[in-house]
Amino acid sequence: NPDLLPNITLGFYAYDSCAVLPREIEGTLWMLTGNDRAIPNYRCRESPALSAVIGHSTSTYSMVMAHLLGLYRYPQVSYFSTSPLLSDRTQFPSFFRTVPSDKFQSVGLAQLVLHFQWTWIGLLAPDNDYGQEGIQVIKREIWNSGACVAFTEFIFNGMFFRDLTRIVKVMKDSTATVIVAFSTDIYMILILEEMLRQKVTGKLFVASEAWSISNVLSVEKYSSILTGTMGFAYHSTTIQGFEEYVNNIHPYRTPGLTWAKIFWEEAFGCKFHDEKNFTELPGSLGNVCTGDEQLESLHNTYNDVSSLRFSYNLYTAAHVIAQSLHDLSQCKDWGRELTSKECSTISNFHPWQLLHYIKKVRVKLDNKREVFFDENGDPPAVYDIVNWQRTPEGVIKPVKVGSYDTATSSEDMFSINTSMVRWPRVPLSICSESCPPGFRKVARRGEPICCFQCTPCFSVSDSVDCTKCPWDMWPNTQKDQCIPKAIEYLSYEEPLGMALASTSVSSSVIPVSIFSLFIHYKNTPIVRANNYALSCVLLISLSLCFLCSLAFIGYPQPEKCLLRQAAFGMVFTICVSCILAKTIMVVLAFVATKPGSSLKKWTNPRVSYMIVNVCSFIQLILCIVWLSLSPPFPQYNTQTQPGLIIVECNENSPTAFWFMLGYLGLLATISFVVAFLARRLPDSFNEAKFITFSMLAFLSVWVSYIPASLSARGKYTVAMEIFAIQSSSWALVVCMFAPKCFIIVFRPDMNSKEHLMGKTPNWPPNCTEW
Template structure:
């Protein structure tokens, strides 16, 4: 029966013979959990050797080498394993059978890097159960390195996701100034910043207290607004920092722990509870190993390899001491009771036989099974990328390390907990972490409670999950700590980056007019659609109200009523003129022309109704043209009346050539020509650039003004200008003829009417330009009504007054008397 030897290289932090130097006291401290890890390899090897399915008829063995956490000893031990001699001779092997198949170790990344560089040259498979540096994933430098723990790259992604999960935007970073800390902290910095958070500071701590100013570092941590601190370090190197934080009374900080100290018993004491209670972090995946606790409790001093360390276990577990035959005086002076070796480990419960959540021991156990499975596959010459010859292995274990290395790359091991272990192209296993929360117990010490997991192979697809309530701080508060550089910007505001500061430090500024932000901490505000407007908080868009001068509006109703009632007044005057058409005052002022003028004035009042109501396309097309034509007809009648008065007076002079212009057809010709000219202007306007309804969103913020767009302002002002020109001519002629000696001379009345008419429309121009929305329309209606009333009152009120209240003046006798007096 062949014996294949697996040599397991111990390390400075996780082996039985580890010595730990504490900053507070110099002593050799026997760590029970490290001795448990030694027994884990024994248990796995014995379990495999008893298995009929895995490596049948092949026995595994192992050596353990302690480097005492000294880098030089690590180099010596590695060469010793390769050469098989007391003297380390590179490139020379004097090793007797059985062959060295693989190396388990180191736990510290720096030491593993040194080992991997040497073992990689010889293609010897190396499996670490605790080295997490992402540098070791570089296969060009470390081709034979594998590990049963995830790379720090996975942990960094998980921690970044944790920061995102708890909405921490402003974090501090603390790293052990070594390969483990410096490399990991750079990765976590990139990942955290990629997730949108910012780093307030980065602090590196060293094992040498002479080269770091802890007072200054802690003062910076205390004064920083970052309330969350991510720490990548080994527990013993955090103690000086924590002591200084206690000294400066630092409070309100929450630690996020890396796997190297997330389950530390050194820090989970009452002394640090005010600082570390509420800590949350990643820990290596924990599991149980069936039968392992019984195996641990079954050992005794006399049947276990490494009797010296078994005695140390006994002394630590039972508080006794073994007699030192070489120094009886020291033994007699020791007040502890004497160990007999017959004590039962079942009677104690400590870190050695606590198997409730195995982590490092489980990883070592897994590493042994990975080696065994790779050897098993090699022994059966299963297919691989590098074809092997079966005789090479069957010949008493003669095979080359690179041949076994090929099987390591493709190995798949299904453990008793149903989890499958394999390696990716970088030699990393599937990333699985426990999320632990430090919660205070009744004894004021911190208990690491599993509250969730980070599992990249979770069948449900949920990689990061929290499934238990978290306790934060020494008061066991369940509210998630807040760690931000700037407070959250509420809805309706956006972030304005402060120049020279990280993106997480910003001011909150309200969204501009017409913009919203529906989420807190928005980087930008968004414009509402053209037909919508923000609410008062600027968080939602609501449809803009439509504004137009409607009949339901109080202003619209009032103007419509005035317009309608006003249109009845010219009709009443017209009826009055019909009744008194034979009277001198009516006949003297051209009865027919007066009737046309009264009808056109009535239409002027009514055309104001075309400007009230929802702007329909037809109304927009016709209302300005109708207004222009009706008022042109009205002013043309007044102009004709004025010119006839002048012609009639001038024609009475002997030899006047104007007598032919005093015929009845002349006023109608004037009216026709003037009105037709305006008609041509309107037809051209409506043909080439017709008005149309539009939604004006710029006139009033938050309101859609439904209005008629004149389309061609030039055409509109041409129409209005022509009307003004006719009114100016009428005013000029009337003004010149105001003193003509004629009975019932209308020149004075026309002068006042045209003066009022022109004043109204001159005022309308600036008023319309300064008003907005429906008030622009209201101003035009007001101008129409006012100018119409000005014409009606100035021209017809005196006539009506005489007809109704001074009938004596409206007689032929009075008319002839005045004519005689005039002549």
């Protein structure tokens, strides 16, 4: 790159620890010393300076290196160490990596599981830092999302065969069909071999990056188990110009001849002749490398640069260091201007100075991806989501079907093309089947929340709680949606309301007809003898009694609720007051005819009017107090009957209502008692008998109404009161006026003064005149 460190060449030392921890420590000190042996706290090589260290690939070894390098503030960039512990800046202040932390991968794997709505998951991991840390994050994410873990199994180092058998048996017996394996391919081989032995099928693995693209596992032997596996792999890309560079490598013309010869021997499976070893015999080396082999003719992993993953992370690490050195050489800083004394040259700088630039570095690579580090030394996490699919040759191959990129917005962070995913069967990993609409989930005792049973309840699908419908709605038969409740009131449109309304109107005509009859025959003896004025008032009141029942039919509007009970009470009070006045006048008329009686002055018609006015005025006061202090109002009753809104009038004060009705009953009772005592008065037409019958019928109706109204519900309570009004009104009409009308219309011969005085020829001899 001509724009990056122009005229500067970067070199490297390579040290192989052979995965031995003491040699790792020795190699780190060797690089710091700059000599062929390790001398702690000494730097023997002055030039060229050690800029940074790339490595190690294993997290445990990187931690050992980071503890040493951190003491001297030497930048360390790993391309394969993924342990979340390395993000601790207190312990590892100079550690960076171009590979994401396993924390990001664990969160992404949990999101992958939840994306496919798998809620019953098995977890499998080796018993080391890598497995323990990764599984804990996955488990936390799964629980936080509402999914559940069916089992968690750890593969121990040096595991006995019976322990391996037990783990696979747990997997086989579990109802979880999806297993997240946060492991390496070495441990997975043990598990897969045991699964083949126990003939375990029907399980789908979700793979961590450590084995998601493993060539060791993607063979035909394991295809019956691993086909369909989903997993995370490090982001793959191409390096511009790298293919041409690799194909132009030559063992005699490429810088770093030792490395070039090793590469050549591995690529072509040959061996170079060692010129220093004179004991080698011709033909003993087998296939001898000539250097004339053509790399373009090879098609293997050595020159396949179409999908680089680990190499790309190492390539990125080199670019990060190069860009940081370039920024240092340019005396570039962020936020302030540096003085000449503060600037360092590329040939003379301290490790901590380069560390400062690595913390701030931003590198844009050829694939337009920008690399930088957060406060913990971690880069943006970018993973490829792969799906293991069977090829026509019978092997399985990881195919990229999506990506997980934390550098993008939250909406685009997780993307997957489900149409590209291939499974042997659509996996369904749940502990319990979803509850259909109309049922709610009830957890089983002692089991995770994903294991539940369904009980009837109004709810949407998979609801935990019952959903309450609005007050004016209720659940349908399937209990999966709210429907409006039926509204009920005694209306004119329904048969019952029409019948009661027509009966009220037609019945009100009867008292008016009798009133007309009385006006026509007002001068006849039978009309005059029964207090013509009171009879007229009574008849008008009875007609209003029939008509007042119309106020109880139809929608209960506020005006209706306010006045209907008061109107009913007042007109019936006038009726009963008139009957009481007539009763008292009959008794007074009989007593006043006796010689020397002082009650004759009370037989004046004004006394009867006064009785009616006083009795009615008391009821009027009761009604005014009721309507003023606690007026009735319309209400929606949703408690009486499920699924029904009863629109009714709330009397507001039951005490006032029963007080009004009780006063009416008191007047009727007094009338009944007085008429009953006067029933045997010697009158040829004794009205006291008819009053007795009328009051008896009136009281019987309203006494029967009390239990009937308490047992009725909704519109039938209103219908019951209307029936009581009409029945009691008819009782008064029939008992009080039917005999009189019969005589007036059909027996005019009896409508005479002589008949009323008992002077007719047909008068029985045992009757006494008065």
